[in-house]
Amino acid sequence: MKERCLISERICSWASPIRTYLSTALMNTCYRSLKTMKKTMAVITLSFLAFACSDETQVIKQSINNIKDEMVSMQSEMAEMKISIEDVDRKTEANKESINANAGALAEIRSELSFIGNEVTVLKEGQKAPAPGASAVLEPAQTADGENLIIIEDAFTDKSSLYSYAYELYRNGKYAESEAKFNEFLAKYPSDELSDNAVYWLGEIQYSQKNYEGAVTLFNKLVSDYPDGNKVPDGLLKMAYSYGNIGKKAESVVTLKKIVNEYPGTRAFNLAKKKLASMGE
Numbered sequence: 001m002k003e004r005c006l007i008s009e010r011i012c013s014w015a016s017p018i019r020t021y022l023s024t025a026l027m028n029t030c031y032r033s034l035k036t037m038k039k040t041m042a043v044i045t046l047s048f049l050a051f052a053c054s055d056e057t058q059v060i061k062q063s064i065n066n067i068k069d070e071m072v073s074m075q076s077e078m079a080e081m082k083i084s085i086e087d088v089d090r091k092t093e094a095n096k097e098s099i100n101a102n103a104g105a106l107a108e109i110r111s112e113l114s115f116i117g118n119e120v121t122v123l124k125e126g127q128k129a130p131a132p133g134a135s136a137v138l139e140p141a142q143t144a145d146g147e148n149l150i151i152i153e154d155a156f157t158d159k160s161s162l163y164s165y166a167y168e169l170y171r172n173g174k175y176a177e178s179e180a181k182f183n184e185f186l187a188k189y190p191s192d193e194l195s196d197n198a199v200y201w202l203g204e205i206q207y208s209q210k211n212y213e214g215a216v217t218l219f220n221k222l223v224s225d226y227p228d229g230n231k232v233p234d235g236l237l238k239m240a241y242s243y244g245n246i247g248k249k250a251e252s253v254v255t256l257k258k259i260v261n262e263y264p265g266t267r268a269f270n271l272a273k274k275k276l277a278s279m280g281e
Helices: 002-125 157-172 176-188 197-207 212-225 233-244 249-262 267-278
Strands: 136-142 148-154
Touching: 002 157, 002 233, 148 157, 157 176, 157 197, 197 233, 212 233, 233 249, 249 267
Parallel strands: none
Antiparallel strands: 136 148
């Protein structure tokens, strides 16, 4: 019985240090495991955060790239819009020039119609029956293009009829006969309201026959003798053309500029401006 107690005591004395050791070892093991778990959790957390940050960085980078692409696209669209606007501006400017040209052409047409209207009025006045006692002779003639024409030549006592007859001869290319009749008109009616017109048509006769120096002489006579005549602007214009045809550019330019400065709104004004532009003036 005693021996058993001794054995039991010895076993208890041995067991106590073992228990203490095992307890300590277990605690150490738990502590190390806890630290390891903490480290692992920290690593996992950091990894997760790193992953999250990496994804966020990629998203930001992608967003920046998208913005850059949009900016490039917008710049391209703006460049295209600029080109379109410039194209519209060019077309607008071209349309303005076309409108101005058309307006100028319309002004010329109106002026020409007015000019023709004046001549028609004169011709209508000249269609009166010849005065009593006036002799009439049928004179066969041909127009410039060879068509047969019968002209009734009168010993005119009516100035309008004489003027109309001279003008009809001019229109049909019978320049010599027309010249004679216009000179006859001027000899009889040097101060008539149609006298400046007669001188103008004499100048046109010379111009039509390419006698440009003779034309200049007559148009100068028109300007000097009838400065207030309605044919002066047209006479100056044909004078300028005549100067150009005989190589006197300086005189032609001076005459054209005189028309532009002194006769705005006339048919001659529009044609003079065009001629100056074509001459680089």
